[in-house]
Amino acid sequence: MPEQIEKQTKQTEMERMLETWEPVIGLEVHVQLATRSKAFSPSACEFGAPANSLTDPVVLGMPGTLPVFNRAALELALKLGVATGSQIRARSRFARKHYFYPDQPKGYQISQYDEPLCEKGHVDLIVGGAIKRIKLERIHLEEDAGKNTHVGAVSHVDLNRAGVPLVEVVSAPEITSAEEAAEFMRALHRLVRWLEISEADMEKGQLRCDANVSIRLRGEDRLGTRTELKNINSFRFVQNAVENEILRQIRIVESGGRVTRETRLWDADLGQSAPMRSKEEANDYRYFPDPDLPPLVVDGALMGGILKKLPELPAARFERYQKQHGLAVDDARTLVSDRGLADYFDALVTAHPGDRSGRMLANWMLTELLGALNAEGKEITQSPVPAATLSALIVLVENGTISGKIGKEIFAETYQTGEAPLAIVDRRGVRQISDEAALWEVIDRVVAANPKQADGYLAGKDQLFGFFVGQVMKETQGRANPSMTSDLLRKRLGR
Amino acid sequence: MAELTRKEVEELALLARLHLEPDELDRIGSELGTILAYFGTIAAVDTTDVPPMTHAVPVDLALRADDPAPSLPVAEALRGAPKRDGDLIVVPAIIPGSES
Amino acid sequence: MKPEFWSITETVKHVITGEITAQQIVDGALDRITFLDREVGAFLEVDKDGARKQAAEIDRKRAAGEPLGSLVGVPVALKDNLVTKDLVTTAGSKILEGWVPPYDATVVTKLRAAGAIIVGKTNLDEFGMGSSTERSAYKQTKNPWDPSRVPGGSSGGSAAAVSAGMCVASLGTDTGGSIRQPAAFCGIVGLKPTYGRVSRWGAVAFASSLDQIGPLTRTVADAAAVLQVIAGHDPRDATSLEAPVPSYVDALTGKVEGLRIGIPHEFFAAADESAGPEEEGLGFTPNPGPEEEGLGFTPNPGIEPEVRAAIERTIAALTERGAITVDISLPHTALALPAYYIVAPAEASSNLSRYDGVRYGKRVDASELLELYRRTRGAGFGPEVKRRIMLGTYALRSGYYDAYYKKAQQIRTLIKRDFDRAFRFCDVVLTPTTPGVAFQFGAKTSPLDMYLGDVFTLSCNLAGLPGINVPCGVTTGGLPIGVQLLGKPLDEPTLLRTAGVIESAVGLGTRRPSGAGGI
């Protein structure tokens, strides 16, 4: 079946099924924290370094080594905790989670178990023009594992990533569709970048997702048997994997079968998941409080510092941009997709006199500035045009010094040279002509020079009006005030 | 407390990743049974509302500044590794996604 | 006196004045090790080159007039579970055979900085799990006082080396008595500091919440001098204490007037059927009667009469010098042993998970990863270690955690509270260190029999307190007897002061083990 048709068939099948069945999804997302050194030792955190070049005795799990926790990792996790409205535990605890695996040097992972740092928070999704709030069960701190690469009959172990600090964000099982699951990931991605907690580059494995999926009859309260999907490391994979799993489960149940509780591995190339091979009895993590790490205490001073540094969050700005600045949903969403964009927009608003120009400011920024930046592959933070300069340019348009059309040209020049807009306007002599006498003079000249067209217009050829506007603009090198030109021309032409 | 069954002992040995010969399984099984029977005494102690003492001295976790220190040179990091391929450690093939 | 039996003060003085060079001291110590250790078997590794190099450096510094440390020229041995850079460290286990660490333990760094000379690594029960050093994967260490007897353990090599005069001081680790018990068996001083007083960075972990490094020396003053160097906060150990380090050397005033010595009746009445905390509502009998003989072990060994007599003489000597005895109760004492033998194996099973044949140490290869793990660990660990890993794994399994590990940790709280209460009425607690003196090789056949020998030393570790063994006499058979003092957290000064008085009143004086008499 051609891919397109297959997709459509799946779509209709899904729609029918979802009338009966309700998917229940919970996500566990691991986010690497952007620290310079590892969670429990001073070995450096870097991506792409030569194999096993970022280790020390602690990372290697050598005998006699002890963990000492990184303050920056705690601060970053706390930022996320506060930003998600979580309850922060004044005394949380590290625990050991035991399992043998070559990328796990100590035979246990230092994680948090029954006393996590954060509980009962939420993440706000932007669904359409509205905010949907997804509850979080917990956010806890832990260390990353190294990397195993499978090469024929052997596997290779690189421990560079071992010990990198992570937070694990666990959502409540209240995500109800594959799209929403992907949106949750996007919202979390946006949030951690917004807070500068993590680069969250999914290709570098800095944001990784596991999904717990189950289905139940609509209207039922009880949760069905869930499966855990592992290794879904892009927004698209989340959506595909979850959708695939929902479909798989519904098909099993509708054909009289039962969903088995298992862990499944998503294969993005094949577009399907397969159960992971695991020995049931070999899986008992034997959690217990890590005796090497006393309780993690978060005091008032630490929290005060975190709260002071916390920026306004994307969901709040999304709503403010619409309500306070009258932006369209799409523009608001674009602006909050990236902290830099939103901050630039806020700076633009601050720099700009008056407070009714929101739409206009967004328009200039999203069309002219982003257009120019995109063409060069630059980020907003690399913009050669500061918000104050862009505002000054928009003021010139708003107060009629230049026309919008000229404004675009001035923008292009400011962008290229960094020269102030007003200076360019003066140097080029492109100030708009809004002086009535001066305009009359030009109009008289143009009408006198084109008697045939003037007659034609009088005879009802409306399209000739544009001809005269064009002539006036030509005569003034585009500087004539467009609305005054129209008014005066109408008077002069007698219609 | 009853003796541990042979199956329980084998499960424990697997969980701990210990290969035990049959005679070791028997011996350790019976020793554990004896020890656990003796330790059963603590089950009777009333510990309601007694907090567990997870640390011998009550201290808060001291935190480390986020300053990276030089890593071990690879040659030194892997000096004791029983099997290597260049700068990588070699283990028998792990089937992707399996838990060993 | 011969240099090998010099105290630290004597050694340091002679080196500083130039009466002897560090090189000469080291050569003497190495000769003595070569001669004696064939019989005693205290060392797993003798670092001749390293020791001579350190000595040469000291002699150079002295000649150049550079400052010299408080342990300058003192030959020191390290239990082989203390990590030494570029010097093989095995923890007495085959699984670490030939492992050359890339770093030094903090205590090693501190010793070196103070001018001590590391002469070698001493034998121990594998990973510290044992009370006789018979569980070493490498060799047997003999008690210098009687080669048919064990030196105690797990720091048996460290105790024997000091006792026989092969070094002036050594370091051991103490998880449930592993410094104090071998010190008692070998007739020397052994100090287990307050948990967190000495950094554990570089101590191969056995049970992390109990382990502590401490000195083994021939005199109390030497113990104070070594502790002075190794104590203190270490940012690399999150459980190390920030409290300032007092002068331990100055604590040795030789006076005990008005000192309140707590005598816990539970320790002494251990063999009496009548004594017992039933009235405290524990709901069980701590000293099971004969009906429990079917368990295959003696539930309570009781105190050997000669040990009891020596302890009573010690108490009398202290009261003669103005100390006051106070009857105290530590009602949960009988629970210390079962609690310890849950907590310690549980943490050990976790700590020993890292020995998997992947990054260092022994590997038994296999075509499948699971088999590699099982074969490596099956072949690399000895029977006692396997037994404890199994026990600890059992105690941490989900569904068992509350009944075992957590319960044991709650009992620790009860034991700690006992001590907190007792220390309102006394300044130190005095008990025998061990129920009996050094036993014959192979005497303790069942694991529980061995465990029961630790009954007096465990509660100290569970409560995180400092404890010290001081020799207080010898048996008619010529074996040393030790007395144990337990103190308040961080009150090592009072322990040392009291120990110093015991040492001069009832200590061994110039008596040396027969095994050390040859040269």
Ligand SMILES: [Mg+2]
């Ligand atoms: Mg998880």
Ligand SMILES: [Zn+2]
């Ligand atoms: Zn996790």
